[in-house]
Amino acid sequence: xxxxxxxxxxxxxxxxxxxxxxxxxxxxxxxxxxxxxxxxxxxxxxxxxxxxxxxxxxxxxxxxxxxxxxxxxxxxxxxxxxxxxxxxxxxxxxxxxxxxxxxxxxxxxxxxxxx
Amino acid sequence: xxxxxxxxxxxxxxxxxxxxxxxxxxxxxxxxxxxxxxxxxxxxxxxxxxxxxxxxxxxxxxxxxxxxxxxxxxxxxxxxxxxxxxxxxxxxxxxxxxxxxxxxxxxxxxxx
Numbered sequence: 001x002x003x004x005x006x007x008x009x010x011x012x013x014x015x016x017x018x019x020x021x022x023x024x025x026x027x028x029x030x031x032x033x034x035x036x037x038x039x040x041x042x043x044x045x046x047x048x049x050x051x052x053x054x055x056x057x058x059x060x061x062x063x064x065x066x067x068x069x070x071x072x073x074x075x076x077x078x079x080x081x082x083x084x085x086x087x088x089x090x091x092x093x094x095x096x097x098x099x100x101x102x103x104x105x106x107x108x109x110x111x112x113x114x115x
Numbered sequence: 116x117x118x119x120x121x122x123x124x125x126x127x128x129x130x131x132x133x134x135x136x137x138x139x140x141x142x143x144x145x146x147x148x149x150x151x152x153x154x155x156x157x158x159x160x161x162x163x164x165x166x167x168x169x170x171x172x173x174x175x176x177x178x179x180x181x182x183x184x185x186x187x188x189x190x191x192x193x194x195x196x197x198x199x200x201x202x203x204x205x206x207x208x209x210x211x212x213x214x215x216x217x218x219x220x221x222x223x224x225x226x227x
Binding site: 004031042043045048050055056091093095097101102103104105106107108109 | 146148150155156157158159160163165203205207212213214215217218219220
């Protein structure tokens with residue numbers, strides 16, 4: 001299996017611009033998670049989906065952040081407008097109910113820099 | 116709010132030394148997982164423990180789940196530079212939600 005795929009790997013943008021991060025989960029997995037990681041705050045859960053439906057978005061910082069999962073093989077996290085404090089590494093992860101313990105498999109991450 | 120506390124936050128040791136990392140909570144875990152993250156990569160699952168008192172071994176790594184399922188430890192014997200990385204524990208507190216709560220992590224540096 002190819003594992004979780006994220007794109008782009010690096011993104012540098014100016015404050016106020018729209019940023020879209022993309023994720024392809026492992027085929028057959030029914031859960032998808034978006035995390036943000038910084039030195040100060042560690043790994044934070046932003047939102048997660050089950051069978052393409054958002055279950056918990058309480059970690060989304062504010063209305064500038066939105067996430068969609070139009071089908072089982074694709075999800076996006078959008079920031080509009082972006083701000084310097086959004087600079088972080090964003091991870092997508094997927095898991096399967098079938099394993100019983102919900103082990104999560106992470107993508108390589110997108111390093112976002114907002115100047 | 117369910118929290119996981121990991122200790123120590125940072126650890127710098129010489130090759131060949133032993134070390135233990137701890138993960139604690141005031142709540143009971145349904146299951147607990149340990150991940151290792153190397154620079155520039157995503158976390159990678161090492162092990163899952165589900166039964167109180169359970170011990171699992173992965174080469175030089177020994178994972179233990181507390182009897183009350185509120186704590187866990189990771190012990191590394193004869194650490195090697197390849198063990199360098201960020202170690203994260205993650206707990207599932209409520210069965211069947213799919214959601215994990217991650218600790219802040221322990222950054223381990225093993226010097227040759």
